[in-house]
Amino acid sequence: MNLLEERICKEGKVLNDEILKVDSFINHQVDPYLMKEIGKEFANHFKDKGITKVATIESSGIAPALMTALEMNVPLVIMKKSPSKVLKTDLYGTEVVSFTKGTSYELTIAKSHICEEDHILIIDDFLANGEASTGAIRLIRKANATIAGLGILIEKSFQPGRQKLEEAKIEVYSLARIKSLNGGSIQFIN
Amino acid sequence: MNLLEERICKEGKVLNDEILKVDSFINHQVDPYLMKEIGKEFANHFKDKGITKVATIESSGIAPALMTALEMNVPLVIMKKSPSKVLKTDLYGTEVVSFTKGTSYELTIAKSHICEEDHILIIDDFLANGEASTGAIRLIRKANATIAGLGILIEKSFQPGRQKLEEAKIEVYSLARIKSLNGGSIQFIN
Numbered sequence: 001m002n003l004l005e006e007r008i009c010k011e012g013k014v015l016n017d018e019i020l021k022v023d024s025f026i027n028h029q030v031d032p033y034l035m036k037e038i039g040k041e042f043a044n045h046f047k048d049k050g051i052t053k054v055a056t057i058e059s060s061g062i063a064p065a066l067m068t069a070l071e072m073n074v075p076l077v078i079m080k081k082s083p084s085k086v087l088k089t090d091l092y093g094t095e096v097v098s099f100t101k102g103t104s105y106e107l108t109i110a111k112s113h114i115c116e117e118d119h120i121l122i123i124d125d126f127l128a129n130g131e132a133s134t135g136a137i138r139l140i141r142k143a144n145a146t147i148a149g150l151g152i153l154i155e156k157s158f159q160p161g162r163q164k165l166e167e168a169k170i171e172v173y174s175l176a177r178i179k180s181l182n183g184g185s186i187q188f189i190n
Numbered sequence: 191m192n193l194l195e196e197r198i199c200k201e202g203k204v205l206n207d208e209i210l211k212v213d214s215f216i217n218h219q220v221d222p223y224l225m226k227e228i229g230k231e232f233a234n235h236f237k238d239k240g241i242t243k244v245a246t247i248e249s250s251g252i253a254p255a256l257m258t259a260l261e262m263n264v265p266l267v268i269m270k271k272s273p274s275k276v277l278k279t280d281l282y283g284t285e286v287v288s289f290t291k292g293t294s295y296e297l298t299i300a301k302s303h304i305c306e307e308d309h310i311l312i313i314d315d316f317l318a319n320g321e322a323s324t325g326a327i328r329l330i331r332k333a334n335a336t337i338a339g340l341g342i343l344i345e346k347s348f349q350p351g352r353q354k355l356e357e358a359k360i361e362v363y364s365l366a367r368i369k370s371l372n373g374g375s376i377q378f379i380n
Contacts, residue, residue, distance in 0.1 A: 029267050029303040032260035059249035059268070066253050070222035077219050078249070113219040 003037055004153060004175045005188055014184045018156070026125055026153065030063050038175060039067025042123060042151040045173050046072070049148040051121045053077055053114070055140065057107065057132055064153060065123035072121075077113050079136060081105045092142040096135035100128075107135045109143070116144035127152040127174060130161030137170065149173060156181075157189055193227055194343060194365045195378055204374045208346070216315055216343065217250050228365065229257025232313060232341040235363050236262070239338040241311045243267055243304070245330065247297065247322055254343060255313035262311075267303050269326060271295045282332040286325035290318075297325045299333070306334035317342040317364060320351030327360065339363060346371075347379055 013021040025031040042064070055077045056065035062078060069076035082105060090111045097104040114120075122136050133150055140147055147170060155162060155174035158181075165172050177189040203211040215221040232254070245267045246255035252268060259266035272295060280301045287294040304310075312326050323340055330337055337360060345352060345364035348371075355362050367379040 023300065024303070027268075028270065028300055029265050030256065030259070032256055032266055033263075035256065036260060059252060062249060062252045063256050063266070066220065066222055066225065066256060069220070070226060073223075075219050076222055076253070078217075080218065110213065110218055113214065 043071030233261030308335035
């Protein structure tokens with residue numbers, strides 16, 4: 001998606017060979033118009049897949065996922081990173097471990113918001129090592145729901161997330177695929 | 191806003207005299223169409239206020255805040271509940287203490303995403319005791335930016351949030367104002 005790649009070139013900041021900061025238009029400050037266009041693109045790509053719900057992991061994926069759900073005319077479900085005090089019971093949960101960050105969290109979804117008839121499109125901002133994405137997939141499968149695919153804004157293609165997901169037979173559609181951030185330069189896969 | 195009140199009556203669950211659960215259409219599962227209508231309503235109400243940015247606190251406020259920002263054609267800024275590893279420097283921060291929950295967190299915003307020329311509309315899902323809202327206001331004022339008002343989906347009018355904000359001369363526009371949840375019954379202020 002050229003619109004996103006152009007924006008990454010213009011405003012993305014390469015912090016080192018692995019980290020791209022996009023907090024002026026995706027993560028912290030959000031450009032609503034860009035999110036709308038991203039939503040249209042995902043909705044168009046996955047339009048014939050029989051999707052019943054869009055799901056994302058809080059909180060950076062919410063904006064593009066909401067716009068995708070609006071375009072597809074289906075509900076959005078936000079997977080939570082830790083159970084809230086109100087939502088204590090009747091949850092599916094799975095542990096997501098980030099080996100690079102050395103952290104882990106419990107990813108949860110209420111049983112009342114997913115069922116085995118659901119065919120779910122997962123939307124997230126980044127795909128790197130695939131820890132969050134594979135966690136979301138485990139969680140959806142606990143509900144015996146099926147996965148239509150994964151829509152990603154920015155894929156760090158030099159990390160193994162896509163490969164893991166393709167090995168698990170999940171379709172990954174990434175709007176910007178980054179081959180390398182070496183030397184402060186952003187190289188895309190065309 | 192009748193659309194939201196109707197939905198609360200239909201799907202809201204009164205857990206006790208103080209807690210209303212709306213996680214089937216606002217907090218956990220999200221209805222994108224309802225969020226769009228809410229965004230239009232806030233944008234219309236605040237249209238003449240010279241707003242430069244919409245701000246919200248992650249993560250339940252993101253969906254309605256994004257739709258409001260889209261309608262107003264301004265950026266959205268998401269205030270973070272704890273500094274991320276990428277965003278370590280150049281932050282404004284303020285501690286938000288929830289006396290009822292007995293918890294506290296650091297609310298932050300990057301200095302690069304707010305300036306003294308900004309006139310900010312804050313959007314959030316709930317207003318109860320006003321701890322989060324007054325924290326957001328403190329944070330915005332640290333940047334010497336100004337506050338255009340506060341747009342709230344659900345106000346628990348039997349708690350002191352609105353009063354605190356009105357005493358601080360902040361306009362509060364709530365789409366659904368709940369007078370009481372006593373006895374499992376939802377009573378609105380008309």
